[in-house]
Amino acid sequence: MIDMRVDICGVKWKNPVAAAAGTFVAAESGKYYDPNLPGAVTTKGVSLAPWPGNPTPRVAETYGGMLNAVGLENPGVDAYISGELKYLKERGVTVIANVAGHSADEYCAVVRKLSETDVDMLELNVSCPNVAAGGMAFGVDRNAVGELTGRVRKLTDKPVIVKLSPNVTDICDIAAAAEDAGADAVSLINTLVGMRIDIRSGKPVLANVTGGLSGPAVKPVAVAMVYRVAKRVRIPVIGMGGIMTGADAMEFLLAGASAVEVGTAALLDPNALPRIIEELDVCVAGRSAAQIHGSKTGWG
């Protein structure tokens, strides 16, 4: 095993692979692998009050991917702090808390509470396509992203990652707005808005009508966006979108990502993260840091 340690905004990860939000649950994922194995784990989006999520069905299969419209069902930040977060920190896991809200005030209230905990990093979810207010409504507006990031920046010393939506005209503008407002890193991409219709019933498959598309089908879109954003901003870029193998993760690093998050692959195989870390180990063997982070050394 070669040394794959990375420093993301001052937080040491033992390797550049993290679990993505909404695909890791300590009590369940931990049955399959040690949560200390990934560089970090991002916990499911957490809001101030408990959210019940969307009606079911919340999931549908697509060619090489899946749609989900869970709608950020979560027990609220207080239950999160005394449950999931406590459990993971007692085991020494590097934890990124994914933060959700219906309004800027709600995001800020969650950040305030999390700032008083030993959580390692915060990821502002301004990109969930499955909630009526908040989420992507912020992430598609560069002013809203800038204002929210700026407010959060003043509230906390924790590193702040802004998770970006691909459902925008130019993701680079949004990334730059986050950087200018003080974000320590950006992560991308959240899911692409998608929809399936059951031709027998003539109705949408998802109760929420639309959902977020993820999985290997979105990977080329994600790699291109990571490549463009990494050229635009100076802060670290955390890449994600359809990573199924170590070679996929390597593509993101070559596109300019400092680290990656793995989501859908873990839903399809509970042991995907340990496998991808092992495979990435083989991919990076013999390469220098400059060779690994290709776009930083300049293509195109």
Next chain:
Amino acid sequence: MTVGGLKENGIRRAEIIEHIPLASQVFQLKLHAPDVAAVAVPGQFVNVYLNDAAMLLPRPIGVADATDAQVTLIYAVAGRGTELLSRYASGTCVRLLGPNGNGYNLGAIGAHALLIGGGLGVPPLLFAAKRIRERGGARITAVLGYKDEPYCLRGMKLFCDSVYGISERAAPVSELSARASGTEAAGSEPKCDGKTGNVMDLLTSTEVGEELDAGNATVLSCGPAPMLRAVARWAQMRGIRAQVSLEERMGCGYGACVCCTCAVKPREEPAGGREASADETAGRTDLNGGIGGRFESEGERRGLVRRKVCTDGPVFQSDEIVWGDD
């Protein structure tokens, strides 16, 4: 645990031993899966992954039998994925994860086990019937409903004291009902009664009513949601405990994606109750905490307590569930 913290309970490969049609669009799949067969209990399911990179999600299928290193699954073709699965021949390997979820609590069954199944809810009850028979001590009545052709009736007759079947259309009900007692059950031919209808028609019939030992009965049920709701109501009116196995569209099938949750009633806190430890609460989608543990209204409170069908279920006590039109 192996080196590196990878646990040895993930996806494994399983060879198809036998794959036969049971009825129109309904198939029985026997897999060589010793690890799964050794531990599976009735009511649990396995994730079956297709050998196709375009169809990534697992198909969760209830266990219909587990014996001698073999796991039997019975499923219907419901879309492209199960259609592809139905074409896999013996000798093909598929990937499996499981067994998943919590099965029926057979230890809670009294003197009379009443198995109520609808369609693809029947196969898991076949496994339950077998295990209840092996445990002994309970009379077993099966009440089974089908849309068209019946399946699993022969197996049910092996393990149950009485088997009642009914179909909504196509197959004449005269072919379905097999009523016998004791050892005669195994060999007896189905008895004609010439009706069509659904499970609730059978359940409220005079014959089933005469057999029912309400004071000592436990219902185990599996089938479509409207049927389960009706069964739950029927059982509640008679003061009978019912364990129901819910069906919901799943993503991962192991509790990570939170796609398959259902609303449940909040549990009453025991007087002087202790606080759950972080180990117990970590990762649970119990939304009962709230801010300061209180909600504005009972409706809000009920809507906010959710459980995952895949890992907290699929079997629940029927009185835990907040049914659609409650």
